[in-house]
Amino acid sequence: MTEQLTVKGNVSVKPRVAFHGEGNLKSRKFWQVIAFFVLYLAGLITIVAIVFVIGYVIKVGAPALTWEFLTTDPKGGLAGEGGIRSTIITSIYLVILVLLWAVPFGIGAGIYLMEYAEDPQNSTNKLAKFTIKIAHFGVETLAGIPSIIFGLFGYALFVTTLNMGFSLLAASLSGACLVLPTIIRTTEEALRAVPRSYREASLALGATKWQTIYKVVLPAASPGIITGIILTIGRIIGETAVFFVTLGGSSGTPKTLLSGGRTMALHVYYLAMDTRAFEKAMATGVVLIFSIMLINLVVNIMSNRLQSDLRGER
Amino acid sequence: MVMIRETFDKELIKLQNDVLALANMVEGMLIDSVLHLKARDFAGSERVIEMDKKVNEKRFQIEEEVLTIIALRQPYAGDLRALAAMLEFASELERIGDYAKGISKINLLIGDQELVKPLIDIPLMCEKATFMLREVMKAYVRRDVELARAIPPMDDELDALYNQIYRELVTYILTTPSCLNQANYLLWAAHNLERTGDRVINLCERVVFTVTGELEELN
Amino acid sequence: MTDIHNIKTKLETCNYDLYYGSFKALSDITLKIPEKQVTAIIGPSGCGKSTFLRTFNRMNDLIPNVRTEGTAKMDDQDIFEMDVVALRQYVGMVFQRPNPFPKSIYENVAYGPRVNGERNRKVLDEVVETSLRGAALWDEVKDDLQKSALSISGGQQQRLCIARCLAVEPEVILMDEPASSLDPIATLRIEELIRRLKEKYTIVIVTHNMQQAARVSDFTTFLYTDESRTGQLMEFGATRDIFTNPTKKVTEDYITGRFG
Numbered sequence: 001m002t003e004q005l006t007v008k009g010n011v012s013v014k015p016r017v018a019f020h021g022e023g024n025l026k027s028r029k030f031w032q033v034i035a036f037f038v039l040y041l042a043g044l045i046t047i048v049a050i051v052f053v054i055g056y057v058i059k060v061g062a063p064a065l066t067w068e069f070l071t072t073d074p075k076g077g078l079a080g081e082g083g084i085r086s087t088i089i090t091s092i093y094l095v096i097l098v099l100l101w102a103v104p105f106g107i108g109a110g111i112y113l114m115e116y117a118e119d120p121q122n123s124t125n126k127l128a129k130f131t132i133k134i135a136h137f138g139v140e141t142l143a144g145i146p147s148i149i150f151g152l153f154g155y156a157l158f159v160t161t162l163n164m165g166f167s168l169l170a171a172s173l174s175g176a177c178l179v180l181p182t183i184i185r186t187t188e189e190a191l192r193a194v195p196r197s198y199r200e201a202s203l204a205l206g207a208t209k210w211q212t213i214y215k216v217v218l219p220a221a222s223p224g225i226i227t228g229i230i231l232t233i234g235r236i237i238g239e240t241a242v243f244f245v246t247l248g249g250s251s252g253t254p255k256t257l258l259s260g261g262r263t264m265a266l267h268v269y270y271l272a273m274d275t276r277a278f279e280k281a282m283a284t285g286v287v288l289i290f291s292i293m294l295i296n297l298v299v300n301i302m303s304n305r306l307q308s309d310l311r312g313e314r
Numbered sequence: 315m316v317m318i319r320e321t322f323d324k325e326l327i328k329l330q331n332d333v334l335a336l337a338n339m340v341e342g343m344l345i346d347s348v349l350h351l352k353a354r355d356f357a358g359s360e361r362v363i364e365m366d367k368k369v370n371e372k373r374f375q376i377e378e379e380v381l382t383i384i385a386l387r388q389p390y391a392g393d394l395r396a397l398a399a400m401l402e403f404a405s406e407l408e409r410i411g412d413y414a415k416g417i418s419k420i421n422l423l424i425g426d427q428e429l430v431k432p433l434i435d436i437p438l439m440c441e442k443a444t445f446m447l448r449e450v451m452k453a454y455v456r457r458d459v460e461l462a463r464a465i466p467p468m469d470d471e472l473d474a475l476y477n478q479i480y481r482e483l484v485t486y487i488l489t490t491p492s493c494l495n496q497a498n499y500l501l502w503a504a505h506n507l508e509r510t511g512d513r514v515i516n517l518c519e520r521v522v523f524t525v526t527g528e529l530e531e532l533n
Numbered sequence: 534m535t536d537i538h539n540i541k542t543k544l545e546t547c548n549y550d551l552y553y554g555s556f557k558a559l560s561d562i563t564l565k566i567p568e569k570q571v572t573a574i575i576g577p578s579g580c581g582k583s584t585f586l587r588t589f590n591r592m593n594d595l596i597p598n599v600r601t602e603g604t605a606k607m608d609d610q611d612i613f614e615m616d617v618v619a620l621r622q623y624v625g626m627v628f629q630r631p632n633p634f635p636k637s638i639y640e641n642v643a644y645g646p647r648v649n650g651e652r653n654r655k656v657l658d659e660v661v662e663t664s665l666r667g668a669a670l671w672d673e674v675k676d677d678l679q680k681s682a683l684s685i686s687g688g689q690q691q692r693l694c695i696a697r698c699l700a701v702e703p704e705v706i707l708m709d710e711p712a713s714s715l716d717p718i719a720t721l722r723i724e725e726l727i728r729r730l731k732e733k734y735t736i737v738i739v740t741h742n743m744q745q746a747a748r749v750s751d752f753t754t755f756l757y758t759d760e761s762r763t764g765q766l767m768e769f770g771a772t773r774d775i776f777t778n779p780t781k782k783v784t785e786d787y788i789t790g791r792f793g
Binding site for chain 1: 590592594595596597598599618619621622625626628630632633634635636644645647648649681694697698701
Binding site for chain 2: 747
């Protein structure tokens with residue numbers, strides 16, 4: 001450890017003591033520079049790509065984006081007359097309905113799965129463990145199934161067999177099936193993330209299990225659950241396949257649950273395929289993009305607020 | 315935790331050695347004081363009187379050390395009792411040192427007078443007393459409760475010797491009134507030795523307490 | 534040795550064993566815990582002190598695969614026959630790390646009474662104030678009870694947890710190393726509080742800090758374990774006796790730091 005190191009050229013390096021000294025410092029610094037450069041490049045390319053896509057859509061669509069465009073219904077025809085008013089309304093209706101079906105069942109199922117798994121009696125029961133595994137596997141699988149499958153399922157069951165026809169009802173029920181696994185999963189994860197100590201404290205104060213869930217665990221998990229729901233909204237707005245085969249293509253504003261309609265995302269498709277109004281398609285795309293950006297912004301703000309509330313910073 | 319315990323054990327051992335050293339000093343003083351009395355060695359007696367200062371210093375050093383350890387180490391159970399015992403030992407041993415100093419002063423007070431009678435019983439008392447002291451120190455180091463309980467009966471011999479000296483000296487005073495002073499001093503010296511025995515009994519009780527946690531009277 | 538026979542027993546166990554699956558965590562513990570006194574449970578780490586403590590409010594029920602034998606009683610009633618929710622209103626617990634809910638200070642303290650059905654705002658206000666006073670926290674937070682419980686210091690949070698526990702008006706308070714995550718000043722305040730609380734409540738405190746046990750408790754229980762990791766009751770007695778003259782050598786070795 002203490003031999004004198006001499007390097008050619010009359011430069012003698014100080015004797016090495018343990019791990020101090022020159023060592024391979026130059027080499028390590030070099031590789032760090034390379035690594036960060038590559039990462040920087042990757043980030044740059046990603047951002048540029050995104051900006052390019054969004055920029056292109058905005059550039060092409062902007063001319064068609066007028067107040068009229070937003071406030072008149074589509075009129076059809078090869079030139080794609082009219083605006084997107086009814087599609088906006090249909091999208092909103094659909095979001096509300098899907099959430100109406102999916103959220104109560106999704107959160108309920110998430111709570112039940114978590115409770116069932118956490119119950120001390122069940123962690124040793126082989127059958128219970130198996131059931132939970134199956135349930136989780138099912139949820140994970142469903143979450144990954146392409147939305148067109150849900151669309152066809154919805155078409156077969158709701159549209160045809162149950163005779164709802166192309167309607168908000170059929171479409172929202174199908175959409176609910178689509179997002180249900182995701183809501184169940186995010187709810188369960190959010191509930192699990194609540195520190196065990198809250199549960200213990202509540203039980204030690206003489207609360208029942210349900211009171212503990214209802215008064216302590218759920219509220220504490222709400223940022224996670226709400227984030228999940230809002231992201232679901234984003235998904236619903238952007239969905240095409242599942243609504244394509246359950247909503248029909250009517251360009252009017254739906255009047256009842258059994259009316260059909262068109263969402264903004266579907267309208268983009270129709271404009272692009274059936275008309276030459278490419279800029280209008282792009283303009284619809286712009287509205288879609290901004291809606292999603294708005295939703296994500298709201299998610300971020302709400303999530304931050306809720307988090308800092310829980311941490312006691314407000 | 316073991317490191318702290320090891321350091322603590324070392325401190326306790328060092329303190330115990332200090333107490334032993336004090337006991338040695340004091341034992342030496344006792345033996346010397348009687349020797350000097352018998353040999354009429356005044357310089358020797360002066361030295362013993364000087365020695366007492368060192369005894370006092372050592373006692374206070376031991377006390378300070380004990381208080382520091384109690385404050386810093388929060389000792390419990392056996393450790394606590396051992397430390398309490400050290401305080402008691404330091405105090406009693408210092409008292410015995412004072413007795414030795416007293417005997418040396420008596421030698422100086424008697425001065426050039428010839429001794430009324432050759433000293434036989436007083437040296438005997440000194441032998442017995444210092445034997446008891448050595449035994450109790452042994453019991454202390456070994457934490458030997460049996461030995462500690464066996465020492466107090468020896469005090470009876472010490473008391474018997476004292477009574478004998480008392481009768482003799484009273485007889486001398488009655489027959490030769492002029493030797494009243496000297497007889498008185500000699501009686502005082504014997505008294506100091508008898509008190510030494512009592513002190514040793516206290517120390518025996520302390521040894522028993524350190525080991526068992528019970529304070530027994532050993533008489 | 535101090536005689537405890539004329540003090541009423543609040544909690545007791547008799548030949549109590551506890552198993553995690555096939556592992557015996559506690560063996561044959563027979564113990565009487567006196568009423569309105571502070572009883573400390575000390576012992577080397579892993580000897581089952583916390584597990585034993587959690588027997589008294591049946592928090593071990595939450596752990597899978599736990600089996601017990603022998604009896605555990607409060608006021609001469611078998612706690613395993615009682616309704617567990619009711620039991621926990623009589624036997625409260627303060628945990629090692631402060632765990633206030635992410636709610637306001639008021640809502641934290643009012644939680645216990647609320648889940649019990651109390652709705653009257655005035656009654657709740659009173660309970661909150663009494664409990665916060667009882668936990669020596671009222672003066673520090675009275676100006677803003679709506680503040681989040683997570684925004685106060687660690688020591689204050691722990692006192693808040695104590696207040697929360699007091700609001701349910703328990704008879705027994707179990708404390709699992711309540712000061713171990715706090716700084717020395719906060720620790721001393723908790724210890725002061727414990728001494729005051731024993732006037733009204735029976736307190737059982739697990740601590741790995743010998744000096745704390747000596748400072749704070751009236752009675753001390755020494756749980757011991759060897760390589761088998763099974764906890765046994767080695768000694769129980771008045772704190773002053775245990776710390777000046779314990780009867781078992783193992784106890785003496787432990788409290789003088791010869792092992793830990």
